[in-house]
Amino acid sequence: MTKRAVFLDRDGTLIVDHGYIHKPSQVELLPGVIEALIKLKTFGFELIIISNQSGIGRGFFTKKEVDHVNQHLYNLLISHKIKLTGIYYCPHHPDDKCTCRKPEPGLLLQALSEHKIDAKKSYFVGDKLTDVQAAIAAGVQPVLLSRDNVSTHTIPIIIVDSLLKFTKVIKQEDF
Numbered sequence: 594m595t596k597r598a599v600f601l602d603r604d605g606t607l608i609v610d611h612g613y614i615h616k617p618s619q620v621e622l623l624p625g626v627i628e629a630l631i632k633l634k635t636f637g638f639e640l641i642i643i644s645n646q647s648g649i650g651r652g653f654f655t656k657k658e659v660d661h662v663n664q665h666l667y668n669l670l671i672s673h674k675i676k677l678t679g680i681y682y683c684p685h686h687p688d689d690k691c692t693c694r695k696p697e698p699g700l701l702l703q704a705l706s707e708h709k710i711d712a713k714k715s716y717f718v719g720d721k722l723t724d725v726q727a728a729i730a731a732g733v734q735p736v737l738l739s740r741d742n743v744s745t746h747t748i749p750i751i752i753v754d755s756l757l758k759f760t761k762v763i764k765q766e767d768f
C-alpha cells in the first residue's frame with residue numbers, strides 16, 4: 594500500500610509567522626491546527642514539514658537555533674499525540690540558487706522519495722504562492738491558505754483560509 598502525506602509549510606501555516614523565528618518562545622500555533630492535524634492523521638496522512646529558513650543563509654541565526662525551534666514544535670505536537678513524520682528545511686540564501694528553496698521542489702522530492710510517498714495522493718499546504726509552485730513542480734496537489742480570492746490559476750488549487758477548513762474539504766473525498 595502506498596503512503597500519502599500532507600506536506601506542511603511551517604511559518605504562516607502551522608505557526609504564526611513572526612518573521613525569522615529563531616527561539617522556541619516564538620512558536621505560536623495558529624488556531625485550529627491541533628484539531629486539523631489530528632484529523633489528517635485519522636485520515637491516514639503522514640505529516641511532513643517543508644520550510645524555507647533563509648535566516649540561516651542570511652546570517653540571522655544558526656542551523657542549531659532552527660533545529661531547536663523545530664524540536665520544540667515537534668514536542669508540542671507530540672504532547673497532543675501528533676507525531677510528525679519529518680521536518681525538512683532549506684537553509685540557503687535566495688542568491689545561492691539551490692534546488693531546495695521553495696518554489697524549487699527539492700525538499701518535497703526528497704521527502705517523497707525518503708518516505709516512499711505517492712505524490713498524486715498527497716497535498717502540500719502553504720500560505721504563499723511559492724508553496725503552490727513547489728507543490729506543482731513535485732506533482733503534489735497544492736493547497737493555498739488565503740483569505741483572498743486568487744482563483745486565476747489554470748491548475749486546480751484548493752484555496753481555504755485555514756488548515757482546519759482544508760480537513761473539511763478533503764473529508765468528502767473518496768480515499
Ligand SMILES: [Mg+2]
Pocket residue numbers: 602603604605606610719720721
Ligand atoms: Mg509560510
